[in-house]
Amino acid sequence: MSTVNSVVDTHNIAQRSQTVTAAPTEQATTLETQKPLEKSAIPTHRLESYQRWATVTQGQHKVSAAQVAEQGLKQVSTLLKQLQKQAKASLVNDPNRANMANQQAQQLQQQLTDVNVRYFDKPLLDHQLNLITAQRPAAKHQFVMRSVDLASPKARDEQIQVQVNGESATILLPGNSDSKTLQKQLAKGLAPLGIEVSNSASGTRFASDSQHWQQLQQGILMTGQGQRLPAGEPRTIKVQEQLSWQDPREWQLGSNEELKQAIAKITKSLFKVEQQLSEIQDAKQKMQQQLHKINRSHSQHTNVEQTLEQLHGMMQTTPFSLQVTSMMAQANVSRSHVSALLKS
Incomplete structure (x- = not known):
């Protein structure tokens, strides 16, 4: 900042000297001609330097996020391998050995359930052990x-009120309509509350992201008109999560048949995690190579921006990218000042 300030101070001193010596008419003319200079930006080479530094720093944050995700996937891979081993050991004929292995398997299963990989307080893995990317959001x-x-079809119309975490929606369920028509009405009415509606073999199924799910687990307040829901006071409707085979909580480790099914699911999950680990390692390596190039040459700026876009496909946007955009609007601050702001 001292270099930038010295340039600005010198420019201001020159302006004051010209103002004292000039005639009134000349002074006005001089000030008018100087206005463009006052509005002029930082020299092009300096702006390029700031832009180059911001791009590299943003890339370094992308790499850091990838490294956190990589370590998380490695942890999951290790736990899956250990769980696979203990699940197989639970099938032995020796009851004591089988029981001990099963207890260890259940502990490992709980550790997998508790895995929480985050960067800048944003999750990088979802509850189904999937890497969260810009193209692949977290599983609902x-x-x-x-x-x-x-x-369920009814003979008469029914208007229901749905309340979740202080927000409410009113949905009209027409009488003499089939389930698909009613599901479409529900989907439209529940969307503002963060609830999706779909049809499954077992009937109507709902879905929400992790944030809304935390609220929905407490129950949903509903009021009807006596067709599907009683009229009058709101009724708390409990929800029951339907687990996917990819979710470690779904794996049953009881009977031998359940253990065999669980081992098959663990094996498929391990393959998926290893594949994702390979993908994130490749993306991280490419980014590190590009950052190394841009640190040596200005000509690599375009390549780094292209690689940033490629890594964006592997890692979700971090809060840092938004901060950089704001910082570049005030390019007359020093690198140390920007660093301090970014840490705040």
């Missing part, structure tokens, strides 16, 4: 509503 939480079937 599937659930059903207990003790009520909102898509």
Whole structure:
């Protein structure tokens, strides 16, 4: 910043000297001609330097996020291998050995469930052990509503009120309509509450992202008109999560048959995780190579921006990218000042 300030100070001193010596008419003319100079930006080479530094720093944050995801996937891979081993050991004929192995398998299963990989407080892995990317968002939480079937056909119209975490929606369920028509009405009405609706072999199924799921687990307040829901006071409808085979919580480690099915699911999950680990390692290596090039040459700026876009496909956007955009609008601050702001 001292270099930038010295340039600005010198420019201001020159302006004051000209103002004292010039005639009034000349002073106005001089000030008018100097206005463009006052509005002029930092020299092009300096702006390029800031832009280059910002691009590299953003790339370094992308690499850091990839490294965190890589370590998380390695942890998951190790736990899956250990769980696979203990699940197989639970099938031995020796009851004592089988029981001990099963206990260890259940502990490993719980550790997998508790894995929480984050960068800048944003999750990098979802509850199904999938890497979260810009193209592949976190898996939704599937659930059903207990003790009520909102898509069941009825002879009369029914208007229901749905309340979740202080937000509410009113949905009209027409009479003499089939389940598919009612599901479409539900989907339209529940969308503002962060709830999706779909049809499955077992009936109507709902889904939400992790943030909304935390709220929905407490139950959903509903009021009807006596067709599917009682009229009057709101009723709390409990929800029950429907787990995917990819979710470690779904794996049953009880009977031998359940263990065999669990081992098959563990094996498929391990293959998936190893594949994702390879992908993130390749993306991280490419980014590191590009960052190394741009640190040596200005001509590599375009390549780095292209690689940033490629890595963006592997890693979700971090808060840092938004901060860089804001910082570049005030390019007359020093690198140390920018660093301090970014840490705040």
